[in-house]
Amino acid sequence: MLAAEARLTVISPEFAPLTRSALVGVAQLIEREPTVAEIESSIIVFIADIDSASARRWADVARMSGVLLNVVDQPALCDFTTPSIVDRGRVTISISTVGAAPVLGRRLRADIEAILPARIGQLADFADRYRDAVKGKIPVAERRLFWERFFDGPIAAQILAGADAGADTHEKMLELINRPNVVERTGVVHIVGAGPGDPELLTIKALRHIQHADVILYDRLVSEGILSLARRDAELLYVGKAKSDHSVPQGDIEARMVSFAREGKTVVRLKGGDPFVFGRGGEELDALRSAGIPAFVTPGVTAATGCAAAAGMALTHRDYAQAVTFVTGHAKGETEPELDWPALAALKNTLVVYMGVTKAETIAAKLIAEGRAASTPVAVIENGTRENQKVVKGALGAISTMIKAGGIKGPAVLVIGEVAALADGETLSGLIAKERLAA
Ligand SMILES: C[S@@+](CC[C@H](N)C(=O)[O-])C[C@H]1O[C@@H](n2cnc3c(N)ncnc32)[C@H](O)[C@@H]1O
Incomplete structure (x- = not known):
């Protein structure tokens, strides 16, 4: 009601403190039973939270005064039901189950909220500004097609992306209206x-x-x-x-x-x-x-954050790593990845290597040669967040054995650093024990 700029009066013999503080300043509060005159002078009345005998009595008063009435949770006594509203400026969608299942209505609202662009109201405002111009320029028979093209086109995409502030969208719109068949679509x-x-x-x-x-x-x-x-x-x-x-x-x-x-x-x-x-x-x-x-x-x-979440391992951690670096281990043929190895080894942070499975051994050797401990924990996450996700963990010095024992082929990321010890995954010793058992 407040969003629709109604003048709101709330009448109740008593108010719970939270209700009172929510309403003070936005509605007139009257702390007693309502009077017949108050009901009669209203335009819409909601009756809520009282026993049904009293609800029915007040409902009769309202009905006799010709006031529009809604009795909460009693559809039989209502002249109308309040729908769930999706409110995006000029674009308003209401969902009603005619009182049958308000919770379902609210769920539907959440679903619709999720698929509607956040800036759909701004798009409606923009279109409104040009309605008269379009009417003046485009013959009736072509107008619907014009608007359909507009809503599918680049100007609308720009507005939905949040870039309608510039004069540029307005210039483009004028051009479209003035020369709809010339402007390349x-x-x-x-x-x-x-x-x-x-x-x-x-x-x-x-x-x-x-x-x-x-x-x-x-x-x-x-x-x-x-x-x-x-x-x-x-x-x-x-x-x-x-x-x-x-x-x-x-x-x-x-x-x-x-x-x-x-x-x-x-x-x-x-x-x-x-x-x-x-x-x-x-x-x-x-x-x-x-x-x-x-x-x-x-x-x-991105794969690094998706895999970290799926393996239950933070990429930065107050106790173990203050920073995280993403690098690619990709290299053509026999060459090694072109990375600043001394800098990467010196950083005592988390290193996430994308596309690093085939060059994992070289990567580990380079880091160890530049001073990173061979015992540094490593987790290799393959197909992270997918049903066939695999996580193996061990030490930097044993990375290629881990990859082999885990049957890792990729897509996978290598997470190198203390946080890797926190990953939920199979350890190298566990994998070896499993292999022995199978043999
Ligand atoms: C060409 S890169 C693209 C990266 C992508 N743009 C991103 O932000 O995740 C491909 C590499 O991403 C990593 N990757 C992508 N999806 C992955 C997943 N589900 N699990 C593990 N690694 C993944 C692998 O290292 C793979 O070799």
């Missing part, structure tokens, strides 16, 4: 982080983009569970490494995104983890921007 590309595998680790924004996409270009590490969230008619294109281990060249991926966007499509480039952590997301964003394609980035849970 470009789509948008969302570079979206899919997280480490568990679909429940997607952000709400990522889920929304996946569900709205016309085309999704995805990598090897994007799980099936996540792809199944796409629209049935969306085009899903795999652009990761093929069985032969040849990836689609980066330039081709970028060119495909540009051409889909130029066809007016809503494109999602779905990448494992976070697109800006060892994901070439930066290069893709640059390529799209230089081709003039509106592009936006949605972050994701």
Whole structure:
């Protein structure tokens, strides 16, 4: 009622202290039984929290005065029911079960809240500002299509992404209205982080983009569970490494995104983890921007944080590590990763190595040679957050034995540092004992 700017009077023989403090300053409080005159002079009356005989009596008074009435939890006595409201400025959605199951209504509200863009109200405000201009310029028969294109297009995406403050969106809108058939109808590309595998680790924004996409270009590490969230008619294109281990060249991926966007499509480039952590997301964003394609980035849970949570191991810890460093262990062929080994060994913090399984032995040897103790705890987490997650732990000096004994093939991260001792996982000695038993 307050959100609708009602003038609110709350009448009760007594108020619990918490109720009183919540209402003081926002409503008029009257501490006694209501009078018939008060009921008669109201527009809407809610009766709450009294026994049913008294509720019925006051309900009769209200009804005789023609006042709109709601008796809490007694649908039979109500003239109307109060729906659950999703309130995003001008966009309001109400959900009602006509009093049958208010808790279900509230759950539905939570579900709808989650899928609605936070800035949908701002988008409605923006569209409202141009309604008259659109009416004046675009013939009735074409108006619906105009607005549909607008809500699917780059200007709306920019507003939903929080970038409507600049004059730039207004200029683009005027151009669109004045020359709707001339202005190239470009789509948008969302570079979206899919997280480490568990679909429940997607952000709400990522889920929304996946569900709205016309085309999704995805990598090897994007799980099936996540792809199944796409629209049935969306085009899903795999652009990761093929069985032969040849990836689609980066330039081709970028060119495909540009051409889909130029066809007016809503494109999602779905990448494992976070697109800006060892994901070439930066290069893709640059390529799209230089081709003039509106592009936006949605972050994701990166493998390091996803794996740490799944293994119950903090990456920083007051007692063991004050900092965390992410590096890539990737190196071409026989070469070793190009890293600043003395600096990495000197830091007594947590080191997370992505793509480090094949070069794990070299990495450990380099760190030990530069002064990191061979006894430093290490955890190797494979397929973190997925059903087939595996965690093995041991000491830096024994990392390749651990990887072999654990049958680790990747995708995996190596977590090096004192915190690794806290991981929930199999120890090297446990793995060896198991192997012996099996033999
Ligand atoms: C090309 S990188 C991409 C990283 C991604 N952008 C991120 O933020 O997680 C791929 C590497 O990420 C790590 N990785 C990705 N998903 C993983 C998972 N579920 N469990 C363990 N490591 C994972 C592995 O080290 C894998 O080799």
